[in-house]
Amino acid sequence: MTYQFDFSALLPYWPEFLQGVWLTVQLSALSTVLGFVLGTFCAIGRASGPPWVQRIVGVYVETIRNTPLLVQVFLVYFGIATLGIRIPANAAAVIALVVNVGAYTCEIVRAGIESVHKAQLEAAECLGMSRAQIYWYVILRPAIERVYPALTSQYVLLMLASSITSQISAEELTAVANRIQSDTFRSFETYIAVGLLYIVLSFLVRGLLWAFGQLVFTRRRRLGTAL
Template identity: 55%
Template sequence: MRYNFDFASLQEYWPEFLRGALMTLEMTVIACVLGLVIGVFCAIGRRGKRKWLATLCGAYVEIVRNTPYLIQIFFIFFGLASAGLKLPIFAAAVLTMVFNVGAYTAEIVRAGMDTIHPGQIEAAEALGLSTPQIYWDVILRPSLERVYPSLSGQFVLMMLSSSVTSQISAEELTGVANSVQSESFRSFETFIVVAVLYFAMAMLLKFAFHLFGQAIFPRRRRLGTPL
């Protein structure tokens, strides 16, 4: 069996591919920024003294991590619509991504916080630092520095997982690919192009996270620690 590749027939669809790629990156950036904020507060809540808050944050993390991402998308887009709250496709897709990546980020950040020796916190309290100062300077900043490679890896994985949002007709890269292959009848070539674009975006994000880590964690740069 021989297959004749015809990538030339896809040239007219390059603007659509690029539009889908840009939307994928836009969704990823929004989701990761908001997910990081949620993850940090959730990690603090799980380690706090308020039992009800720790239980609530723990339930959120476990529900997200133990249910399929696709089901979460359907719940937010179709489930909420059935309850009378119909969200635009883009908003539903990004909200699901935020909801999902926030839970994984919370566990990564909490793991980083657990590496802080209690003696450091006690020393900060003895010096009279306030609770916000202790959390930021003694706990949070060193924790984020230690788990930064895991966080950046999770954010890249979120970008790749955004392809699932095509199931609710989000016009990101995979959604565009579905339209292109149905019009061009060149499915093999279409998804080869999409795979290459996803690979390129993943490499781009990894490089961007590397530069960002070099900028905000100068100590790791001086020590030559990979980010």
């Protein structure tokens, strides 16, 4: 039995593919920004917060890192609904992705914070810098600069993982592909096209994050250090 490829059957659906790509980009971008903020605050709390904050953040991080993203998506979408609160699938997808990537961001940023030598903190205190100035200029900025490559990889993985939200009918790229293949009966061609689109998106996201790093981390740009 031979299989005849026919990608022409997908041509009428290109606007839907583009809509799926656009929603994937939106979900990924919003989740990346909010997840970074959540993860950074959690990292600060776990690294130098009071013991009760460290315990709470530790439970959150370990819970998220040891459960599948799909289960987390279901818990957010169906769990909130059981409380009588109806939220759109796209909003539930963002919440689940933010909670998930926030835990991983927390551990990555915490590693960067712990890499800052204590002598630098002592020097900053001797210069009379305030606690806020020390955290921003001496701890956070150098820490994030050091772990930025790891953060970049994590956010590319987040973009790819957003495909899981198709299970709650979020109309991102994979959900669009599922609908198109059921209409055309061209599953092989559909998922080949979607795979290629994800590859393009991955390179695009990585390129944008690299450019952002070059803009923000001027010291690395001067030294020519790869991000």
